[in-house]
Amino acid sequence: MSRQITAIWQGNPDAYGPRKYRRPCEYTAYLPDLLSAHPLDFSAELTADIADTERALAAFGGPGEHHLEQLARFLLRAEAVASSKIEGLQVNSRRLARHEAKVAAGAQGEDATADAVLGNVHAMDYAVQSVAMLDKVEVRDLVEIHRALMEHSDQPEIAGQIRTKQNWIGGSNFNPCQAAFVPPPPEHVEALLEDLCVFVNRDDLPGTIQAGLVHAQFETIHPFADGNGRTGRALIHVVLKRRGLAKDFVPPISLALATRAAAYIDGLSRFRYVGAPGSEPASSGLRDWLDLFLSATRRATADAAALQSRLTDLETGWRAALSPRKGSAAERLLPELIGHPVITAEDAMRLTGSSRSAAFTAVETFVSAGILSPVGSQQRYRLFEAAQVFQILTDYERASATESGSTRGEQPKRAVPYRQNRS
Structure with missing residues (x-):
């Protein structure tokens, strides 16, 4: 009792x-x-x-x-x-x-x-x-x-x-x-x-x-x-x-x-x-x-x-924009960015099992395509992030903080990230 x-x-x-x-x-x-x-x-x-x-x-x-x-x-x-x-x-x-x-x-x-x-x-x-x-x-x-x-x-x-x-x-x-x-x-x-x-x-x-x-x-x-x-x-x-x-x-x-x-x-x-x-x-x-x-x-x-649907659409859009060669470091790195939206060039090597030059080329390709962007000016431990992943996650966290599932007519009921300027 x-x-x-x-x-x-x-x-x-x-x-x-x-x-x-x-x-x-x-x-x-x-x-x-x-x-x-x-x-x-x-x-x-x-x-x-x-x-x-x-x-x-x-x-x-x-x-x-x-x-x-x-x-x-x-x-x-x-x-x-x-x-x-x-x-x-x-x-x-x-x-x-x-x-x-x-x-x-x-x-x-x-x-x-x-x-x-x-x-x-x-x-x-x-x-x-x-x-x-x-x-x-x-x-x-x-x-x-x-x-x-x-x-x-x-x-x-x-x-x-x-x-x-x-x-x-x-x-x-x-x-x-x-x-x-x-x-x-x-x-x-x-x-x-x-x-x-x-x-x-x-x-x-x-x-x-x-x-x-x-x-x-x-x-x-x-x-x-x-x-x-x-x-x-x-x-x-x-x-x-x-x-x-x-x-x-x-x-x-x-x-x-x-x-x-x-x-x-x-x-x-x-x-x-x-x-x-x-x-x-x-x-x-x-x-x-x-x-x-x-x-x-x-x-x-x-x-x-x-959220799964939006991330799937994002990856599909990336793939269509890049059309990476099958088996290339870029093709292997692309889906990894969903689970690793902030990486170093060394991470790209580890995640793809590629050589240093192939991994660095893949990162540069993603930067040129606007998929990755460098963070800060520090050269050592240089970070690259997939900002679109965080935009989707921010929308997800904000929507999940409402009873209705949408922030259009309801304010979040707890602390949530602010939306970044997407211009």
Whole structure:
């Protein structure tokens, strides 16, 4: 039975901060039921929503004309950027791509926020390419996702470390007594994570429901000192890929959740009922959360399918304009620009498997055609970017930040990139 646990925060009279925050105070932590305790009884309406969502994922995940690997890489980064934005890490995709290309080329990185978001890219990639492929997911695998996320952050000491102290969300930085939510005390975390992994490894319930409940439970446990939201959203894609619902793509569900941020927080709050797992508060709380999660997944999938269409059209236009010789470095590089919209000449060599002279010639060809443009005046680590890719991504992010899917009659509901002058 889930319950609230009342405890006393001892306080520290020698700590920094106002006196009122240094005194002892009472707080309430939440201890959820094990996921295995939930009797999952789906209504006809919820069952229909599950079917609609899984059909949408199956249709989007099918083979198309576009280069699947490059679109998958593109979408994974869009998801990582969106998931980071929910946590207040504001980096647009162009800035991240430039930073990633500089780091890959060996240039000194000086963008701590972009480094943090790049850590989320690494965590997402590790989650979907490694953890999702395991026969059995264990607690240590969740820890490794967190390690990939945090090891290059400004808090590398907490990377892959399950918390041993009480944490909280909201309120003050000094104590949990005015917090919006206090997760389970640390002595309960290991058992809750073990149960979570048992639930991840099930295959006897719809994968979308499994992904939604795993995410909500993980956010409720909040097992790390930081990085819980981003790790928990990576777990959504671990489940979807394990269950065969998103084998080739990562639908950017975080974009849809970020657009409905208040509803997202409220849905997680309603998931945290008090009482027996079969009670009405439990059933209605789970149902409300799953309604939101399923609708966000459908919206993310529809938006990503529209994005796929625009990127396919862009690549087709490039190919028609260039008519690259079959087997040439230019032909091999062209589809790679979707997943790598900022490159160095050395990247062109690596991506095409071509000689230095052939790769440099391909880059020069794209620059002459207006497909690539040089960034800045620095000769060493010279970057070239496909600006049209970022124009499409900007339109996509702006549209996904509205309820209607269009910014023509509706302003974005969250921070989004500005459109660049396209003259």
